[in-house]
Structure formats: C-alpha cells, structure tokens
Amino acid sequence: MQGVDPAWLPDEAFRPIGTRRTLIRGSGPLVDTVHAEVAEACARFGGRVERDAAAGPYDLVLELTGAESGSGGEAFTFERGAGRTTVAACGGPGLLYGLFHVVRLREAAFQGSYGPEEHRPASALRMLDHWDNVAVHPVMGQVERGYAGGSLFWTDGRARGELLGRVGAYGRLLAACGINAVAVNNVNVHETEAHLLTDRIGEVAAIADALRPYGIRVHLSVTFAAPMVLGGLSTADPLDEGVRGWWAETTSRVYEVIPDFGGYVVKADSEGQPGPFAYGRSHADGANMLAAALDPHGGTVHWRAFVYNHRQDWRDRTTDRARAAYDHFVPLDGQFFDNAVLQVKHGPMDFQVREPVSPLIGAMPRTRLAVEVQATQEYTGQQRHVCWLGPMWSEVLRFRPEAGAAVGELARGGLVAVSNVGDDPFWTGHPLAQANLYTFGRLAWQPDANPYRFLDEWIRLTFTPERTEEGARLEAGVSAVLAGSWKTYEKYTAPLGVGWMVQPGHHYGPSVDGYEYSPWGTYHFADRDGIGVDRSVATGTGYAGQYAPAWAKVFESPETCPDELLLFFHHVSYDHVLRSGKTVIQHIYDTHFEGVEEVEKAREGWASLAGLVDPARHARVTERFEEQLRSAREWRDQINSYFLRKSGVADAHGRRIY
Numbered sequence: 001m002q003g004v005d006p007a008w009l010p011d012e013a014f015r016p017i018g019t020r021r022t023l024i025r026g027s028g029p030l031v032d033t034v035h036a037e038v039a040e041a042c043a044r045f046g047g048r049v050e051r052d053a054a055a056g057p058y059d060l061v062l063e064l065t066g067a068e069s070g071s072g073g074e075a076f077t078f079e080r081g082a083g084r085t086t087v088a089a090c091g092g093p094g095l096l097y098g099l100f101h102v103v104r105l106r107e108a109a110f111q112g113s114y115g116p117e118e119h120r121p122a123s124a125l126r127m128l129d130h131w132d133n134v135a136v137h138p139v140m141g142q143v144e145r146g147y148a149g150g151s152l153f154w155t156d157g158r159a160r161g162e163l164l165g166r167v168g169a170y171g172r173l174l175a176a177c178g179i180n181a182v183a184v185n186n187v188n189v190h191e192t193e194a195h196l197l198t199d200r201i202g203e204v205a206a207i208a209d210a211l212r213p214y215g216i217r218v219h220l221s222v223t224f225a226a227p228m229v230l231g232g233l234s235t236a237d238p239l240d241e242g243v244r245g246w247w248a249e250t251t252s253r254v255y256e257v258i259p260d261f262g263g264y265v266v267k268a269d270s271e272g273q274p275g276p277f278a279y280g281r282s283h284a285d286g287a288n289m290l291a292a293a294l295d296p297h298g299g300t301v302h303w304r305a306f307v308y309n310h311r312q313d314w315r316d317r318t319t320d321r322a323r324a325a326y327d328h329f330v331p332l333d334g335q336f337f338d339n340a341v342l343q344v345k346h347g348p349m350d351f352q353v354r355e356p357v358s359p360l361i362g363a364m365p366r367t368r369l370a371v372e373v374q375a376t377q378e379y380t381g382q383q384r385h386v387c388w389l390g391p392m393w394s395e396v397l398r399f400r401p402e403a404g405a406a407v408g409e410l411a412r413g414g415l416v417a418v419s420n421v422g423d424d425p426f427w428t429g430h431p432l433a434q435a436n437l438y439t440f441g442r443l444a445w446q447p448d449a450n451p452y453r454f455l456d457e458w459i460r461l462t463f464t465p466e467r468t469e470e471g472a473r474l475e476a477g478v479s480a481v482l483a484g485s486w487k488t489y490e491k492y493t494a495p496l497g498v499g500w501m502v503q504p505g506h507h508y509g510p511s512v513d514g515y516e517y518s519p520w521g522t523y524h525f526a527d528r529d530g531i532g533v534d535r536s537v538a539t540g541t542g543y544a545g546q547y548a549p550a551w552a553k554v555f556e557s558p559e560t561c562p563d564e565l566l567l568f569f570h571h572v573s574y575d576h577v578l579r580s581g582k583t584v585i586q587h588i589y590d591t592h593f594e595g596v597e598e599v600e601k602a603r604e605g606w607a608s609l610a611g612l613v614d615p616a617r618h619a620r621v622t623e624r625f626e627e628q629l630r631s632a633r634e635w636r637d638q639i640n641s642y643f644l645r646k647s648g649v650a651d652a653h654g655r656r657i658y
C-alpha cells in the first residue's frame with residue numbers, strides 16, 4: 001500500500017515467482033488469495049499463472065489435495081524434483097503458508113531438489129492480542145502500551161471503514177509469518193469498547209472480513225460485567241441462569257454476524273477489571289460459563305491468568321506477587337472445559353527483560369494453556385530502543401519445567417503475543433521492531449527452532465540484499481545491530497533478574513526506587529549491604545518451591561541459581577561472588593558500562609549502512625538510536641551512582657560514577 005512500509009513482503013521478494021510459470025489447482029477463498037498473489041507478481045515481473053490447466057510445463061505447482069487435515073488444513077508439503085517445485089496442502093490456509101514458504105526461500109525454491117518436506121504448525125493457535133481502544137483513553141492513549149502510533153483497527157471512534165485496506169495489508173503480513181488469530185481490542189475493556197460485543201459487533205465483522213482472505217480469525221476482549229453493563233441485568237454471577245442465558249444469546253448473535261469468530265479474551269479480577277471473585281465464584285466457574293456459550297459455535301475463551309493483588313502494602317514481606325498466578329490457578333487444574341484456555345504470561349511478574357519461566361506452565365497438566373509474550377516493548381525500550389526478543393522467547397519456549405515436554409509443547413492452547421503494531425507507516429514505530437513481530441509468528445509455528453534463523457529470514461526478506469559484496473555487508477550489518485540487542489538492553493537496565501527500576505506509570509527510563517514503596521508488589525530491597533528478593537523456601541517467600549523438584553532445587557540456592565536470575569530468587573550482599581567469578585557490585589558496574597558501549601557500537605554499525613538501506617527507514621532508525629543512546633547513558637549513570645552510593649564499594653576500574 002502507498003505510504004506504508006512493505007516490511008517483509010516487498011515486491012522484490014516475489015521476483016523468483018513472478019518471473020516463472022505457475023499452476024494453481026483447487027478452489028476456495030484462500031486459493032483465490034494465493035492466485036491473486038501470484039498473478040500480481042507475474043504482472044509485475046512478466047511470468048505466467050494458470051488455474052487448473054493441464055498443459056505445462058510449470059516451474060511451480062500449488063495444489064489443494066484431498067480433504068482437510070487435522071491441523072485445520074494449515075499443513076503443507078513442499079518438494080522439488082525434475083525442474084519443478086510443488087506445494088500441496090489439504091486446506092486453503094496450508095496452500096497460503098506454502099506460498100509464503102516459497103517466497104521466503106527466494107531463488108533457492110527453484111534450485112536443486114528438496115523433500116518432500118512436511119510442514120505443520122506446532123500449535124493450532126498463533127495469536128496477536130491488540131491492546132487497542134476504540135476511543136482514546138485519557139491516560140493510556142489509544143493503544144495501551146502502544147509505541148507505534150494509533151490503532152490500526154480503530155480511528156475517530158469507529159472501525160476504519162474505507163481504510164480497512166490497511167488492515168488487509170496487515171493480515172497479509174501476519175499470514176506470511178504464520179499468525180492466524182487476532183484479538184482486536186484491549187484486555188482492559190472500557191465503556192465504549194464493551195459495546196463491540198453487542199450493538200457494535202458489525203464493526204468487528206468488518207475487520208474480520210478484511211482479515212479473512214489471509215486465514216486470520218478475530219477474537220474479542222469482553223468485560224466480565226457485560227450482562228450488567230450491556231444487558232441491564234443486576235448481576236454477572238457466572239452460576240446465575242439469567243446471566244448464562246444472556247451470554248448464550250449474545251454469543252449466538254455474534255456468530256450470526258461472524259460465522260468464523262474465534263472467541264473471547266478475558267482479563268478478570270485483575271488490576272481493577274471485574275470478575276467472578278465478586279460473587280464468591282472461582283475462575284473456572286467464570287471461564288466455563290463463557291466456554292459453554294461459545295461451545296455450540298466452535299469458539300474458545302482465552303482466560304488470562306494474570307491475577308494478583310495490585311494493592312499490596314510494601315511493608316508486607318509475606319505477599320509475593322510472583323506466586324500469585326500459581327496460587328490462584330493450580331488448585332483449579334482439571335476444572336476448565338476443553339474450550340477454555342488459560343492464558344499465562346511467560347514469566348511470573350510482567351514482561352521484564354529477564355524473568356524465570358512461570359512455574360504455572362507445567363503444573364496444570366489437565367488444563368489447556370496458552371503462553372503469552374509481549375511484542376510491544378513496554379519494559380524493553382518502547383520501540384525507541386532496538387531490542388530483538390527472539391532469543392528470550394526461544395529460551396522460554398525451549399525451557400523444560402520437568403524432564404519431558406518443553407514450554408512450546410505444553411502450550412496446547414496456543415502462543416499469544418501482545419501486538420507491537422499501530423498505524424505508523426513502519427507498522428512498529430521502530431522499523432527494526434518488525435523483527436519481533438515476524439520472529440514471534442515464526443516461533444509460534446515452530447517453537448523449538450533456532451530464532452537466529454528467523455532473524456536472518458526477516459533481514460533477507462525485508463532488506464532484499466543482492467548477492468553481492470554490498471548485499472552481504474548489508475545483511476551482516478543489520479544482523480549485528482539486532483542479534484545481541486536483548487542482552488545489551490539487559491546490561492544497561494535492571495541487573496541480574498531483579499526487574500523494574502523503571503519510571504512508574506509509563507515505564508520508560510530509569511528510576512531505581514520508582515516502584516520500591518509502591519503497592520504493585522515489585523521490589524528490589526536494596527540496602528547498604530545487598531540487594532535482591534529472597535524467594536527461597538528456606539528463608540524467603542517460598543516461590544522457588546512452586547517449580548518441579550529439579551528446578552526448585554536449582555533456584556533454591558544462590559550457589560546453583562543461574563547468575564542472570566540471582567536477584568530474582570535471592571537477597572545477597574554486594575560482595576557475593578557470582579558463578580562468573582565477579583562480585584555482584586562489580587557485575588553491575590561492568591555490565592552498565594558495557595551496555596552503553598554496545599549501543600554506541602550498534603549505532604555506528606547502523607550509520608555505516610547509509611546508502612544501502614532505504615533512506616526513510618535509515619533515517620527513522622538513526623533518530624531512534626540517538627534516543628536509545630541518551631537513555632542507555634541515563635540508565636548507566638543512575639544505576640551505577642545509586643549502587644555506589646548505597647554500597648560504598650568503588651569500581652575496580654576507577655571509571656567515572658557520579
């Protein structure tokens with residue numbers, strides 16, 4: 001679309017297909033999408049596409065075969081032999097994913113011989129949750145924790161109407177990285193947005209229409225209090241017959257308008273949102289009521305496990321926010337209906353740069369779990385800093401809570417990311433933040449894959465480097481900027497897993513004690529002798545004991561706890577020697593100096609790519625690097641000065657600390 005960055009689908013990426021002869025076999029709406037994609041590429045590059053013809057020869061055959069397969073028709077096979085590349089699928093979505101596979105391979109799709117290789121997603125649900133408000137919220141703006149402009153779906157208080165073309169373009173990008181579901185509004189459901197469920201469902205249907213050609217279903221965040229707010233009932237008690245009837249009827253009407261509607265997303269009894277606790281009911285009662293309403297239509301409720309006390313007294317050392325999700329939900333294991341998915345944040349706190357994996361994952365074998373990550377960089381630089389989160393998500397997905405399945409396999413209810421997209425021309429504010437969106441989609445499809453492979457894919461598609469020396473320099477240069485950026489960000493912000501230390505409210509920039517005396521349950525407990533939260537069983541909050549025995553043992557002792565999580569699990573003195581051999585205080589100083597140096601280097605690396613990158617994209621990133629560097633220096637100096645003053649321990653290298 002004009003004025004919009006083509007991101008990882010530039011025209012150039014279709015050249016290998018567009019210059020060749022393609023045959024498409026089969027029918028259906030997604031086959032039409034595949035045909036339109038190939039036809040457009042051929043119109044641009046001079047190739048040819050035919051539908052259901054028998055005469056050849058063809059370089060590429062995309063064919064729908066047989067009946068839909070178990071994975072919703074999303075699987076495809078790919079093979080190449082005798083000069084012909086073939087993609088075969090049992091369903092329209094599989095054919096579309098197969099086409100994008102060919103796009104990703106570029107010329108290599110038409111060279112040598114392959115397979116047959118079988119490709120199928122590890123998880124049937126790969127979803128983005130948009131925290132978009134229809135109306136601009138007085139405090140949170142239009143997109144809560146959004147750093148890419150306004151909402152892509154909603155503008156001037158309504159669905160985008162004639163601008164839905166942009167939503168279609170978005171759907172195309174999402175399909176090209178494997179995403180198949182989108183929740184179109186914020187989990188904090190305000191008054192205006194509550195009405196999307198009933199009198200404004202037509203607007204949700206318009207968005208669904210725009211996304212459907214790319215195999216993407218829409219989901220809606222709803223308020224638990226809807227029967228009262230919208231239905232005029234006197235209660236929202238999930239066991240009340242009237243309430244249950246209201247949900248059943250309302251849900252039927254949703255499906256009349258959107259037959260392939262995905263289901264509901266619910267944040268209940270969390271940060272002020274209403275929920276079943278008000279009626280003395282459990283979260284299983286709440287979730288199951290909605291599951292029952294959705295069941296006849298094939299829908300799913302995603303019930304969030306982000307439930308904790310946000311009005312804690314900071315003096316109270318017995319309450320530990322990290323324990324909350326496990327304490328609330330593990331006793332309910334086995335009580336949730338099959339189409340009630342419990343959606344768990346990947347860590348026990350809230351998307352910090354470093355957290356252990358939530359102990360709830362693996363502890364509820366009789367419940368379908370979805371694992372939620374955050375693509376929007378709320379705590380990781382707000383899309384002003386480069387921070388590619390692929391390696392972090394990959395660590396989470398490959399973590400094995402016990403001997404046996406990894407998190408990526410345990411997430412039977414799907415993988416979900418909070419979206420980082422808005423109406424910004426580059427989609428994500430920081431153009432390099434697109435890499436997070438792309439990597440999430442690809443990891444959701446294949447959680448055990450090496451994330452660096454997806455980074456390379458994204459770079460090659462987005463920057464379409466030529467096979468020349470300059471092309472190689474471009475590819476290596478972009479990769480150098482992104483590959484280590486998460487660890488760099490970790491170095492100059494809160495150390496060793498302790499988290500927070502951000503400005504309260506908007507969460508950007510350093511404030512070491514910003515949350516120290518707050519009700520949010522987010523403390524570091526630094527004093528003149530040491531720092532960290534004792535979450536051991538022996539002397540602390542007992543959180544470490546929520547893990548299966550092998551991990552519980554590792555986390556229980558400062559001697560065996562991994563360095564990067566030490567202050568999450570233990571309160572230690574500044575002269576405690578890490579497994580790395582450094583003291584905690586020297587580690588803090590060193591990493592903060594290093595982090596800033598790494599940002600300086602990345603900024604220079606990016607500057608050296610001027611002339612190889614589209615000027616507008618180059619300029620946008622350059623401008624963000626100025627801010628990242630300023631902010632990283634601020635972090636370094638505040639953190640180092642704070643700990644020098646608290647501890648009185650000098651930097652072993654005598655560097656400048658204030």
Ligand code: GCU
Binds near residue numbers: 145188378
């Ligand atoms: C974080 C974030 C909120 C959001 C919440 C959630 O706390 O700061 O804006 O509403 O997560 O995930 O529900």
